[in-house]
Amino acid sequence: MNALVDAVLAQRGGERSALVGEGFRHSQDAVLRMACARAALLGERLAGAAYPHVGLLLENTPEYVCWLEAAALAGATVVGINPTRRGPDLLRDIRHTDCALLVTEQRLLPLLAGLDLAGRTVLVVDGPDFAATLLPYADAEPPRPLPAPDTRLLLTFTSGSTGAPKAVMCSQGRLARAGDKLRAQYGLTDADTGYACMPLFHGNALMGLWSPLLLAGGTIALRRRFSASHFLDDVREFGACYFTYVGRAVSYVLATDTRADDGDNPLRLGFGTEAGAVDARRFEQRFGCRLVEGYGSSEGGCNLRQDPAAPPGAVGRTGSGPNDDLAVVDPETGAECPPSRTDAAGRLLNGDEAIGELVNRNARAGFEGYWRNEEAGSARLRNGWYWTGDLFHRDADGWFHFAGRSADWLRVDSENLAVADIENILARWDPAVAVAVYAVPDPVAGDQVMAAVELRPDVFLGTGQEQLAASFARFLAAQPDLGTKMPPRFVRFVSRMPVTATHKTAKTGLRAERWDAVGADLVLWRPYERQTADAAPVYRRFEPSDREKVAALFAEHGRADVIRRDLGARNAVERKQVPEQG
The missing domain is CATH 3.40.50.12780 (ANL, N-terminal domain)
Structure with a gap:
C-alpha cells in the first residue's frame, strides 16, 4: 500500500x-x-x-x-x-x-x-x-x-x-x-x-x-x-485555518501595521521552526492563532514537536526507557551530557557541561541519505548514531532545549553559551524585529558574542545612535536571565536581516563581515578596556580607529592571523535579500 x-x-x-x-x-x-x-x-x-x-x-x-x-x-x-x-x-x-x-x-x-x-x-x-x-x-x-x-x-x-x-x-x-x-x-x-x-x-x-x-x-x-502584507488578507479570503512557517516569516507578519480586526480570522494553528518564543506569544495575542514550534530537518533523522506542557524554551521530549533514542552528547567523546540546570531567573548554570550535540541512537530513523554524497551521509551516520549537527541541552525532566547550530557554538571565557538562549532574550527588546547571535573571535582566546538586530523602520531611521545605545543597554540590564557573559560585545543594527530563500537567517555573511559596518548599518560595541564581567553594559559607536585598536590587540596576543582576511573571499560573500514584504 x-x-x-x-x-x-x-x-x-x-x-x-x-x-x-x-x-x-x-x-x-x-x-x-x-x-x-x-x-x-x-x-x-x-x-x-x-x-x-x-x-x-x-x-x-x-x-x-x-x-x-x-x-x-x-x-x-x-x-x-x-x-x-x-x-x-x-x-x-x-x-x-x-x-x-x-x-x-x-x-x-x-x-x-x-x-x-x-x-x-x-x-x-x-x-x-x-x-x-x-x-x-x-x-x-x-x-x-x-x-x-x-x-x-x-x-x-x-x-x-x-x-x-x-x-x-x-x-x-x-x-x-x-x-x-x-x-x-x-x-x-x-x-x-x-x-x-x-x-x-x-x-x-x-x-x-x-x-x-x-x-x-x-x-x-x-x-x-511569501508576502507579509498579503498574509492576513489571503488567510481570510481562502478560509485558511493552518499554515507553516520558517525563520523570519512570523517576524515579518508581526511587523505589518496593526489593525483593529487582526483577531477576526479563521486561523487556529501555525507549525514551523525558529519563530522564537517572543514572536510566538505576540502572534497568538494579535491573531488568536497558536504557533507550534518544532525541531527537525530535511534529512528526517530527528524530529521534536512542542508539547503544550513544555516549560519555556523547550522544544519537546521523548519517552523514557529503551525506546528513548534521542540524547545530548559530547561531540568529542560521545558521552551523554549531564542534565542542564537553571537558576530561579532561568539562567543556564552549567552550559559548559550540559550543551552537546543532539543524536538519534536509532541511526536510520528517517534519514535516507544524500544524493551522490556518501561522505556527507557517513558524517551524519557515525558509530551507529544519527548526528544532527545541532546543539542542545536537556533538563532533568527530559525536556530538550535548542542551543544553536553547530556553527553557532560560542565559547566565552572558557564557558559554552547557547546562541538560542541569547537570541530569545534579545528578541524581547521592543524595537527588535529579528535577532541573530553569532561568534566573533576574541583577541586572547575563544569567542566574543556579536548580535545583528533588525529594527523597526521607525526606530532605525528616527533614533539617534546614543539614544539607541542607551536604550539597548537599559534593556539588557533589566533582563534577569541574562548571564554575565551573554551581553553582546558587538551589536550591528540593520534595516533588513539577511535571509535565505527559505526565510532562515543567513549568518554566513554576518560572520565574515564581523564588526565591519556595511552600508547604512550601525555597529556599536563595549570597548574591552571599559568593561568587566559584572559591569552594566555601556555601548558606543564602533569607529574606524576602534578597528585599528582591535587589530592591534589581536597582534599583541599573537592572533593576527585570526582576523586576517582574504579580500577576494570577502567580496564573494553574498548577503541575500529578504523575500518580498509588500
Whole structure:
C-alpha cells in the first residue's frame, strides 16, 4: 500500500477545491486529471534518462503541485530548484541531481540563460507551445503499475550555509508518514484549508503542509511568494485555518501595521521552526492563532514537536526507557551530557557541561541519505548514531532545549553559551524585529558574542545612535536571565536581516563581515578596556580607529592571523535579500 499515491487517486470525481490562490480555483478531480496528463508526459520524456529526475524551477503555483502529484504517480523524482540561486551555482544544482527534464515558467526562464543544459529538456509551462505538448495526454489514466512506497519522490536541498547544498533523498513512504503524523496530531480534515506561503521547493512546505493536507483531502491555498502584507488578507479570503512557517516569516507578519480586526480570522494553528518564543506569544495575542514550534530537518533523522506542557524554551521530549533514542552528547567523546540546570531567573548554570550535540541512537530513523554524497551521509551516520549537527541541552525532566547550530557554538571565557538562549532574550527588546547571535573571535582566546538586530523602520531611521545605545543597554540590564557573559560585545543594527530563500537567517555573511559596518548599518560595541564581567553594559559607536585598536590587540596576543582576511573571499560573500514584504 502506498498512502501518498492513494491520496492522489482519492481525488477522482471530487468537487471540493484542492487548490486555490491568486486568481484560480481547481477542484480535486481537475487536479488529478492534470497530474495524470503530466505523469504520462513524464513517462515518455524520462524513459531513456539515466535517472527519472525532473527539476521544478517554479514559484508556488498550481503547476508545482500538479507536477508533484504527477511524479508520485509516475515514480519519478522531483528536484526542487531554488530560484534564488544563480549562474554556476544554479547549474551545479541541476547537474548534481541529474535532472533530465526541467520545468519552469517564463518569468524564471532568464535564470537558465547562458547555462550549459546540453542533454536536458526544458518545458515552459506558460509558454506558447506547452498546451500543444500536453494535448496528447489530456485523457491519460494513472500509469500502471503504480510505484511502491520506497520509490524516491524528492531531492530537497539543504541551505548550503557551510558549503555546496546537499540534496536530501526522500521516498514516498517517508513523506506520507511525516504528513500523516501531522494530519493526525493537528486534526486536519477534508474541511480544512492550509495556506502555503513558504516555498514548495523546501521541506517545510512539502512535509508540513502539502503532504498532510493531501492525505486529509483538504484544500491548499497558494501564494507565489511569501508576502507579509498579503498574509492576513489571503488567510481570510481562502478560509485558511493552518499554515507553516520558517525563520523570519512570523517576524515579518508581526511587523505589518496593526489593525483593529487582526483577531477576526479563521486561523487556529501555525507549525514551523525558529519563530522564537517572543514572536510566538505576540502572534497568538494579535491573531488568536497558536504557533507550534518544532525541531527537525530535511534529512528526517530527528524530529521534536512542542508539547503544550513544555516549560519555556523547550522544544519537546521523548519517552523514557529503551525506546528513548534521542540524547545530548559530547561531540568529542560521545558521552551523554549531564542534565542542564537553571537558576530561579532561568539562567543556564552549567552550559559548559550540559550543551552537546543532539543524536538519534536509532541511526536510520528517517534519514535516507544524500544524493551522490556518501561522505556527507557517513558524517551524519557515525558509530551507529544519527548526528544532527545541532546543539542542545536537556533538563532533568527530559525536556530538550535548542542551543544553536553547530556553527553557532560560542565559547566565552572558557564557558559554552547557547546562541538560542541569547537570541530569545534579545528578541524581547521592543524595537527588535529579528535577532541573530553569532561568534566573533576574541583577541586572547575563544569567542566574543556579536548580535545583528533588525529594527523597526521607525526606530532605525528616527533614533539617534546614543539614544539607541542607551536604550539597548537599559534593556539588557533589566533582563534577569541574562548571564554575565551573554551581553553582546558587538551589536550591528540593520534595516533588513539577511535571509535565505527559505526565510532562515543567513549568518554566513554576518560572520565574515564581523564588526565591519556595511552600508547604512550601525555597529556599536563595549570597548574591552571599559568593561568587566559584572559591569552594566555601556555601548558606543564602533569607529574606524576602534578597528585599528582591535587589530592591534589581536597582534599583541599573537592572533593576527585570526582576523586576517582574504579580500577576494570577502567580496564573494553574498548577503541575500529578504523575500518580498509588500
